[in-house]
Amino acid sequence: MSIGDDCALLRLRTGEELAVTTDLSIAGRHFQLEWHSPEAIGHRTLARGLSDLAAMGARPVAAFLSLGLPPQIVGRWLNRFLDGFFALADANKTPLAGGDLAESPAAVADIVLIGAVHRSRALLRSGARPGDLLYVTGQLGGASAGLAQLKKLAEGRHKRASKSKPVRELRIPPDLEDTLQPHLSPQPRLAQGQYLARHSLATAAIDLSDGLSTDLAHLCNESGVAAELDAAALPIHSAANLAQALHGGEDYELLFTAPPSARIPRNIAGVPVTRIGRMVRARADRPQIMLVTQSRSRPLESRGWEHFS
Amino acid sequence: MSIGDDCALLRLRTGEELAVTTDLSIAGRHFQLEWHSPEAIGHRTLARGLSDLAAMGARPVAAFLSLGLPPQIVGRWLNRFLDGFFALADANKTPLAGGDLAESPAAVADIVLIGAVHRSRALLRSGARPGDLLYVTGQLGGASAGLAQLKKLAEGRHKRASKSKPVRELRIPPDLEDTLQPHLSPQPRLAQGQYLARHSLATAAIDLSDGLSTDLAHLCNESGVAAELDAAALPIHSAANLAQALHGGEDYELLFTAPPSARIPRNIAGVPVTRIGRMVRARADRPQIMLVTQSRSRPLESRGWEHFS
Numbered sequence: 130m131s132i133g134d135d136c137a138l139l140r141l142r143t144g145e146e147l148a149v150t151t152d153l154s155i156a157g158r159h160f161q162l163e164w165h166s167p168e169a170i171g172h173r174t175l176a177r178g179l180s181d182l183a184a185m186g187a188r189p190v191a192a193f194l195s196l197g198l199p200p201q202i203v204g205r206w207l208n209r210f211l212d213g214f215f216a217l218a219d220a221n222k223t224p225l226a227g228g229d230l231a232e233s234p235a236a237v238a239d240i241v242l243i244g245a246v247h248r249s250r251a252l253l254r255s256g257a258r259p260g261d262l263l264y265v266t267g268q269l270g271g272a273s274a275g276l277a278q279l280k281k282l283a284e285g286r287h288k289r290a291s292k293s294k295p296v297r298e299l300r301i302p303p304d305l306e307d308t309l310q311p312h313l314s315p316q317p318r319l320a321q322g323q324y325l326a327r328h329s330l331a332t333a334a335i336d337l338s339d340g341l342s343t344d345l346a347h348l349c350n351e352s353g354v355a356a357e358l359d360a361a362a363l364p365i366h367s368a369a370n371l372a373q374a375l376h377g378g379e380d381y382e383l384l385f386t387a388p389p390s391a392r393i394p395r396n397i398a399g400v401p402v403t404r405i406g407r408m409v410r411a412r413a414d415r416p417q418i419m420l421v422t423q424s425r426s427r428p429l430e431s432r433g434w435e436h437f438s
Numbered sequence: 439m440s441i442g443d444d445c446a447l448l449r450l451r452t453g454e455e456l457a458v459t460t461d462l463s464i465a466g467r468h469f470q471l472e473w474h475s476p477e478a479i480g481h482r483t484l485a486r487g488l489s490d491l492a493a494m495g496a497r498p499v500a501a502f503l504s505l506g507l508p509p510q511i512v513g514r515w516l517n518r519f520l521d522g523f524f525a526l527a528d529a530n531k532t533p534l535a536g537g538d539l540a541e542s543p544a545a546v547a548d549i550v551l552i553g554a555v556h557r558s559r560a561l562l563r564s565g566a567r568p569g570d571l572l573y574v575t576g577q578l579g580g581a582s583a584g585l586a587q588l589k590k591l592a593e594g595r596h597k598r599a600s601k602s603k604p605v606r607e608l609r610i611p612p613d614l615e616d617t618l619q620p621h622l623s624p625q626p627r628l629a630q631g632q633y634l635a636r637h638s639l640a641t642a643a644i645d646l647s648d649g650l651s652t653d654l655a656h657l658c659n660e661s662g663v664a665a666e667l668d669a670a671a672l673p674i675h676s677a678a679n680l681a682q683a684l685h686g687g688e689d690y691e692l693l694f695t696a697p698p699s700a701r702i703p704r705n706i707a708g709v710p711v712t713r714i715g716r717m718v719r720a721r722a723d724r725p726q727i728m729l730v731t732q733s734r735s736r737p738l739e740s741r742g743w744e745h746f747s
Contacts, residue, residue, distance in 0.1 A: 133660065134493075134563050134564075135459060135489075135491075135493035135563075135644060136496065136553065137459070138494075139455065139456040139458060141450065141456070146448065147447065147450070147552070148445035149445055149535065149552060150446070151504050151538055151550055152504075152538055153505075153540050155540050155541070155542045158541060158542075180444075182444075184444035184445075185445045185447075187445065191458070195460050195462040197464050226458065227458065228460055229461055229462040231462050231464050231468075232467060234466070235506075235542055235543040235546075237506055237542060239548035241458075241460055241502065242445075243458060251447055254444075255443075351443075
């Protein structure tokens with residue numbers, strides 16, 4: 130801790146338990162100093178942590194931010210990083226309660242989120258049962274499609290760049306802003322997660338950080354079930370293709386399951402909710418996830434998501 | 439989070455509040471891969487965080503560890519780091535509840551400690567009053583003296599090293615183990631902090647991470663008071679000199695204040711407690727901290743502590 134006491138003191142409300150998550154972001158792996166504005170890196174750093182709270186149905190109580198930065202970017206870069214960070218923090222009523230700043234040869238940001246959730250109401254990955262229906266918030270593949278566009282922009286500039294000049298910030302053309310937005314400023318689904326927890330609607334939930342195919346496999350593993358995805362039902366982002374919707378990471382939407390009897394609204398706090406499949410019994414003789422189309426079914430492999438590396 | 443759910447769920451006991459601290463350790467600044475064994479780096483990473491809990495009088499509830507490591511040291515180095523980490527965690531009943539591991543060009547470790555303390559019993563930096571007496575646990579300057587010895591060892595090897603061979607782990611001669619111990623494996627004073635909080639004995643407390651002269655200034659600033667240190671009373675470590683005791687960092691002892699009426703034991707849970715001065719009214723016309731000897735008094739400047747840089 131850099132200010133005041135050695136620890137931050139926080140209180141929960143009666144009947145709440147703590148939800149804690151940490152996410153480490155590293156230059157070259159989770160963000161690129163040459164591609165991303167400082168504001169976008171600040172926003173994305175916090176969004177990763179808030180999305181974990183959303184997946185548990187927790188409300189944010191406080192954030193802690195540890196930054197290791199090369200000395201040459203501590204000044205104006207840091208201020209702009211914090212602008213992006215605090216814009217998202219304020220929008221989600223998340224106070225920054227402490228942290229640490231040190232010089233580091235590589236830029237790193239570790240975000241810690243402390244959340245609170247009513248006891249035994251937290252959304253877990255392990256509660257899905259055969260027969261449950263599978264839902265997702267928002268749209269799929271937008272972040273991955275945006276990243277692909279950003280890569281193109283960066284590579285185009287790289288080809289044009291003179292070797293004698295330092296790399297300047299990547300300028301985003303106005304006509305690409307909408308396409309890049311899901312990648313540059315993803316919105317954690319806190320209100321949606323809290324709604325599901327408060328009304329005990331979901332049997333299991335996870336946030337889509339590694340991509341639908343990978344995160345659905347996590348949920349299936351933790352719950353000991355299998356899943357069938359309806360290809361035609363997937364809410365694919367207008368800029369994305371099917372592969373990006375299935376395997377692209379960092380959409381930070383919520384994937385959750387609920388019994389057929391649960392009344393799941395078509396949208397929660399302004400974000401659409403779409404039924405995209407169902408959970409089935411896990412069997413040794415069939416793949417864990419099947420992608421079902423009108424004509425045929427095929428197994429869906431988890432491809433993982435590797436950011437930039 | 440790498441395993442299980444998106445967040446770790448933790449419960450406090452009735453009447454407790456949360457104490458949270460984060461500390462970022464970076465290779466070259468807080469530790470040296472060429473000087474420190476992986477076990478020592480693991481121990482020291484956790485000790486920094488536990489000592490912050492000790493300073494608040496909190497009990498550890500859980501630790502979260504985010505590691506960014508160069509790929510070449512992820513295997514055996516990481517296992518040995520965790521050996522050092524878990525030895526101290528187990529000794530202090532601190533479960534590792536989550537964290538993150540990623541490749542990073544520079545080795546970084548961010549430690550998060552979640553603690554709990556009875557409401558309104560937490561030790562703060564801000565409660566010291568003129569007339570309070572000043573105490574410290576254990577001995578002073580040992581970590582700084584140990585670091586000086588370690589530097590000598592490392593520099594001696596550096597001179598002898600052949601440039602064609604990779605740097606190997608620094609071997610600690612058996613006759614130096616005792617001297618290096620306060621630097622390599624400092625002991626956070628959790629039992630002592632909890633004792634002070636439980637019995638409401640201390641008016642203010644801080645842990646000695648930056649050195650007595652700097653941390654006492656923090657405590658004076660937060661409390662709005664000044665201090666007089668009795669030079670003759672300082673429990674200087676047998677390997678250390680006065681300057682190391684006054685300015686050396688990372689002893690991780692507790693510095694605390696209590697009214698003269700408080701009955702402070704001479705030792706708490708096996709660790710000696712020494713009265714080293716008193717708090718006085720802050721006045722614009724005199725230095726914040728005076729070092730008092732039999733013959734004279736002189737102002738004591740805060741020198742800070744810069745680890746390795």
